[in-house]
Amino acid sequence: MVIDHMRMALLWYRWSEVSDTLVLDRIRQGNKQALTVLIGRHHASVCSYLSTCLTDPGVVEQATHETFRQVHEAAERADLLTVNRIQLLSAARSVAIDIWRADPEGCAVTDGFRHWVTSGGSWPLEAPAALFDAYRSLPMRWQSALWHMAVDEDKPSVTAEVLGLPPGRLTITGQRARHALKDFYLAAYERSARDRPACLAHARDRAVFTTVVPGATATGHSSLCLPCAQADADLADLDLGLRLQLPAMLLGWWNDTAYQQMRALALRNSDPRPLSGSIRSA
Structure with a gap:
């Protein structure tokens, strides 16, 4: 034994x-x-x-x-x-x-x-798709990293093994993946708001505030707008958003x-x- x-x-x-x-x-x-x-x-x-x-x-x-x-x-x-x-x-x-x-x-x-x-x-096609679309825009390696870190909440040693990383590199990989996810999300957010001036202004403000003060609310607009409120919630806690939305969108x-x-x-x-x-x- x-x-x-x-x-x-x-x-x-x-x-x-x-x-x-x-x-x-x-x-x-x-x-x-x-x-x-x-x-x-x-x-x-x-x-x-x-x-x-x-x-x-x-x-x-x-x-x-x-x-x-x-x-x-x-x-x-x-x-x-x-x-x-x-x-x-x-x-x-x-x-x-x-x-x-x-x-x-x-x-x-x-x-x-x-x-x-x-x-x-x-598949839950009626569910918010912005975070899912941003996730699918990432390289497969970063997609896998975020699944293990946010959805399965694996131990860092397990995630590092799966990705073939030295343990010390995992934190950097996670930070880069989340940063890229946020960038893709904000870009898609702005595109979807082109025909809604108030939403577009909020999206642009949100991009600035997310960069300077993560999680900050740029204006009071989202208190009256469900799509922008969802975007604020997604950006405030990307890991939670991924865990709540991603599995059903990927697996049905x-x-x-x-x-x-x-x-x-x-x-x-x-x-x-x-x-x-x-x-x-x-």
Whole structure:
């Protein structure tokens, strides 16, 4: 047992600054350790997300295994050139849908997931889109960083591993990502307000005040204007806005409370990280 823990510790040390994208590249090259590392980094999140879809723990684990199997096969075929947690959760959602549709009477699903699927699996297009659009304008690396930092609230060491960063560089990366997100948001905000003079003036004031005094309110206009009030709220706490808006906009189905609870439990019980069995093609 001591030897096993020593081997695992050595494995994580060797791969600690290898990004998920490079891990995927090594999977493509046939490195068996690489798949273990990818599973170890994301198993808790994938399994927790699937637990918000499916109610049988055995089926959840089956679906988790199937998710990583599909990713493994896609990597070997070179159909998948990059990987991140959002992609894995998206793949998990598709696996859950397929499992339920294959046996709708025998497969138990959560009420919320059943309602979401049967109502057409729609995305919340009526939700505020400015923050989402700004997020999607960022480089993929910064998108991934903000997901781990704002939505999943991962430990800095975990986020640094996923991005392939030395721990000391993560703070700088996060600052740059948030600064760019704010710039893209403000630019989109101004474009959307072109035909509304009062909103446009507020948007321009907000850009100045956000730069000088973060979180300051430039005028009283937003107290009477819902779109500008939403913009003020988004800019005052970007991380909160991302956590509230981003998952549903990216994944469609999302139960934040259930996901966070299951994930906290999975991470607390991991030793040293949650791993599943070997992945074999069907």
